[in-house]
Amino acid sequence: MSATESWVKEFRYAIKSKIGSGWQVSNDRGNMRLLVGNKKEGFSSINLPFAWQKDQWPDAFDFIRIGAEAYLESNKKIPLKTAFKLTKQTSTEIQLDWERALVNYRKANSFAIGEATWKKKHLPVLEGVMEYMNRTKHKPENAKTLCKKVLNEYKHGQYKKLIGWQFGTQMRRHMRISLNKFLNYCVREEDFPSYWLPPELSMEERLSNNQVKTNKRIGYPLTDFQINRLVEAFDFNPDNEQAQKWKFAVQLCAVFGLRPEELRHLVIRNKHSKKPELWCTYQKQNSRVRERQLLGLKVLDLDGTPFDWSEGLIGRLAAGEKLPEIPKGKGGQNLGQYLRRRSVSGCWEVLCHEAQSEGLELTPYSFRHRYAYVAHTRPQDDGTMRSLTQIAEAMGHDPDTNLKSYARFQNKNLTKVFDRVG
Template sequence: MGKLSNTEPWLKTFRNLVRKTTAEDWWIVKSGNRIRLQVPGVGSKVLPYDWSEEGAAHALPRIQQIFKRWADGNITLAEAAQTADTSSSKQQLNFDELIESYRKFVPNAGDKTWKKNYLPVLRNCRDKFKGTPPRDGEILCMGCLEQWEQGSRSRQISRQKLYGFLTWAVQRGHLKTIYLPPTSLPEVRKAKRVGYAISDVEILRLLEGMPDPRWQFAVQLCSVYGLRPEELRWLRIKNGAKGSELWTIYQKSMGGRKGDKTEPRRLLPLLVRDLDGSSIDWKLQARLQVGEKLPPLQSDGDGAQALRNYLRRREVWRSLKTEALNTGEQLTTYSFRHRYAKASHAAGLPVANIAEAMGHTIEVHLGSYARFKPDATADLYAQVNA
């Protein structure tokens, strides 16, 4: 039964109205000039209503909603109060504080990733609640993502971050359930570009057109070890069972699983061959061991951008890029890594071992490089012709 802290005439009527909602033992007390709902042994909640008859009239439906949500025993009184606040048409959100709270929920996102991939779309979300709130989650998401091209990678990343934020905010009662992200958005899917696997002959052409030996060294490393360009900043020499080994200690998100990252891995060379098919040993590991310098790579993290900026100024790179486009493929800084995958398959190495050497799962490998697997059908026809 509800209890009151003093004897204002309206309190008795207020108590009787609430008693129709719950049999819980509760108190209504004055907190400053506000109404506080207090349940002995459980907790209390200050309500945003004045200690007056008018304030009580406004507080009644809110208290009824709190007890209604708390009655099934699945959530605490505080959580029930939070979800009741969310359901209120007078809900006031401080989105900057909400975004800051979410930042603590995703500690694995580095500062650069947070600023680049999270903040732009979350601030768009904040702005959509200025004035008349969006009708539902689909309308909200479409508005938040409007600035990114449909089907683009940047839109895909922004959508992923927005969906995670909205799900988190709804589950914790900060936003109404109508703002849960939709299972799908009506949008055009952009065809995935086909990455060009640069050939060994083209690598040699490129190196001839690169006057800076430091950048030549970087291209040689990416080609021979199948590196992601960012991994150039994370190369280390370790003592292995059979002597010195070259490793990359770079870790990247595995995608789809919160907090999971790729493991550091030992790098295994696949030598570039010259025109007559002879392997070229550039002694890359030994050169790293004696301290040969790599080119300047941004210390705050984008080796791919640094390499891209250098290559786009090379005439031979621009020429190779045009040749790749004529085949319907795109030459990028990952083309050296694609070369490693293609050459590994051509050598008949097992898929599991190629994936391990490249630092990703078999599923990820086949999603990107299945086209390099030997074509059994073509082989059969070749045998017939022979």
């Protein structure tokens, strides 16, 4: 017997033994529905503000018990819906303080959620919650109704032109996750009734999640020669100080496989020794990697010799060469904006077309993708290949993430181990 059947059986037994044999509950498209009566006299039914879930049945039972008492005390003279409307008005729902819960939720997550992330990926959907729950009429009665309203109907964005978030997009997925986290907090920490727990995913939502995963763009790994072409493009205006700073940033991203955001977190250790070390102190959210030593993979010319600029980068940084000033959380955005500017946009545009011809997309992360490709496919000096763990550690993520993102690079030489068939 499944876990679902077990709790349903327990729920229905509690109703029958404590309330009466004429009372029943059923699953009505994911919500609870209450039926009262018998075959001879007929049935009356109402929807309850609870999802058909195991963790909601204890609260639903108390709700039914109070409503049933009101209905039976009137000798069944008042409509069933009226009896339970009175129950709803006297329940803990009237005491829910959504504004206070939102303030407390922000305080509880002040360290885990940065201000930029809060404004972009949490506040838009939570403002929708406040709008619906502060209405005097027609408020959502449970989490399922609230989620549908906020995710599908809430008008947001500049001038309130956007309606909901489109199925099959990363942004809808982010908004749903943020909404679910908030609702879980409200029930666990603010003592909201269990029918405010986030509902299980609908079939439509599951399909949209699969679409998000399927549509995830495949990053283009720049070739070493393409990177050198771009580096040379910065020198069309050698006296432009800002251009030279971004040129240095591109060189570092390519040789050390940096995320653009990590340009803000570079430190030199053992600065006065013969072999100074370059470290990155950036910690990605939800990552166990707090810092790592950066280990380079030189950018090579077609004949296999390193380009001059791909060596001595640590020494240049130690000597005080400047990088562009990048606001927190804007690394990828700022690098992308600069590459599209007039000084290097011609070369960047050509590279974008070259990526598109292979069905891929060029982004500021393509320098990091190049690093991953070279790490997987270029033999070491002794002829051996780097292990998956070594590559993952050098790039600052766990082996599972490396496998998920860069498994395709491990199969680049697949044709060499099979027979060539004409």
